[in-house]
Amino acid sequence: MRIRLFESALIECQKLGEIVGSLHTYIGEEAVAVGACVALNDDDYIAGNHRSHGHPIAKGGDINKAMAEIFGKRDGYCKGKGGSMHLADFSIGILGESGIVASSVPVATGAALASKLKNEDFISLVFFGDGASNQGACHESMNLAALWKLPVIFVCENNQFAVTTSYKDSVSVDHISDRASAYGIPGVLVDGQDALAMYEATSEAVNRARSGQGPTLIEGLTYRYEDHSLGLASVRRDQSYRSDEEVEKWRKRDPIEVLKSNMMKQNIITQKEFDEIEEKEKISVEKAVDFARKSPFPEPKELYDDLFTDPIEYA
């Protein structure tokens, strides 16, 4: 719910011209991040991708800082110099994201290697898309992670399109999780619209990683409701890409509705309580927008600050 409202607010702010640059919304895919992150500890690491506002929020990130960062403001996670694809918070295990497709996969694998070499208990988890699954960095990471039995979980968010290319036209197997057997690791296909299904699968992968049995590949089959990105030259929907009927079909299995309906059926929540949560989250997102608007832009003289570590200091 928080992710959905956060992203919806961003779309409005982008329309008002308050956010410059590209903006890749996560609406429709929320159950993947939520189900996966709930299974992690605070000190476990996650890494994301270009469509990653939802991941740090699911990990418990501060939406004020996230919103300010996307606005390019000084109070943002990276002091406004990273933007939409760089919402890092090491204090709660958010390693950050990257616009370079699949580049976070070796980053998370490296974090898992660090955990193993230092004999630590933390694990890492990386979210990547169906397009990224075809990149060499992804294959190389899975190969080494399997070989070295690293505590890393590869979560492929198969939203079915790399920009406008269907995964059916670009992935050589029918399900990305099938590839796991080539690395000798478990691969699981999960309903990515169901947060509980994602939670169950990730929990088991966490147990496996923490007990030294190595990596797991989880494919959450999901769907992005919006087009690839806002702010770039508009990527139009046409017949060769996807139809309105297809989008509508997926909207009918909305991840928030799936979870809400399940919780109501089990008498865990009432409609009134759900409405109250929604109202509370709306207020906190409005406050985040307000926080971002009021935060100053970084000064031009700060341009190179925080970009490089002094190599001499660490020599």
Place this chain on the structure above:
Amino acid sequence: MDSKDRDFSSVGIIANPLSGKDIRRLVASASVVSTHMKSNEILKLYAGLVAYGIKKVYVMPDYSDISRRAREQYSEKIETILINTNILDAEETTIRAAKKMEANKVGCIIVFGGDGTCRLVSKHINTTPILPVSTGTNNLFPLNLEGTVVGIAAAKFCLLKNIKKYCTREKKLEIYDGNNLIDSSLVDVVITKTPYIGSRAIWDIKNIDELFIAKISHEGIGFSSIGYSLLKKDLDFNKGIHITLGENDYNNPQKIMSAIAPGKIEEIEIQGWKEFDNNNEIAVKLSSGTVALDGERTIEFSSSQKISVKLNIEGPYCLKVKEILST
């Protein structure tokens, strides 16, 4: 059952594209059943069908187009009709395909999948015989048969045109909510304490409260294997077995070892068990939880519902492969 009005020059094929990929690859040692493997089985199936004169095949479509290689290779020898289901890779696809195959009175339907796929098909047909073939996990209902043999068996069955002689009627377990029949299963019904369907599969014995089993085998794995571990022989056809798990009240607790998933053998404490007869309806003890049908959590139930299970020996008609192949 009458063989006269059936079109024995045609068969139906339903291959579940999603079987063999669920969470049991992670929580147990189940193998991935790749789409390529399924496609290969269908290619071999076509060889058998063509060799014994089948002229027309109705196929359930899927995103992966599992039947494409077979259709292309045998396009001049057999007509393939892809059924228009309007929806792909969903339970509804299987249901619509099964119904249309029955409406077209095919000689038989060949089902590639697991217990769950067979359950879904048999639930939505009345009299069409099925040949269930395993491409899933923990399967007891479908047979482990090679694709060519499947094709030969299905085609020879169509030549023999005698359902009464070359089919056997399987049994099923029916699930009721009050007086309403809400679902059915072919092998087992597992009552779990887990309140949601989630990833569907069941693997944690601690979450299981009761089992109702229609079919057991000495070589079976999955929750039905608990039944064989207790009974130590096959069930009579008109019997089921009802097992309650958990600590019992006696000083001599009954514990058994059972293979509940591939590579997963558990020690299980049995509170009590007994065989039950056809048409005997047994109320579920838990007031809320989920009902897993043939290995998949399918029904969430709450205290407002009254769930019960009944054995019905009038289940689907299945081909007697050994008898057919020996003609």
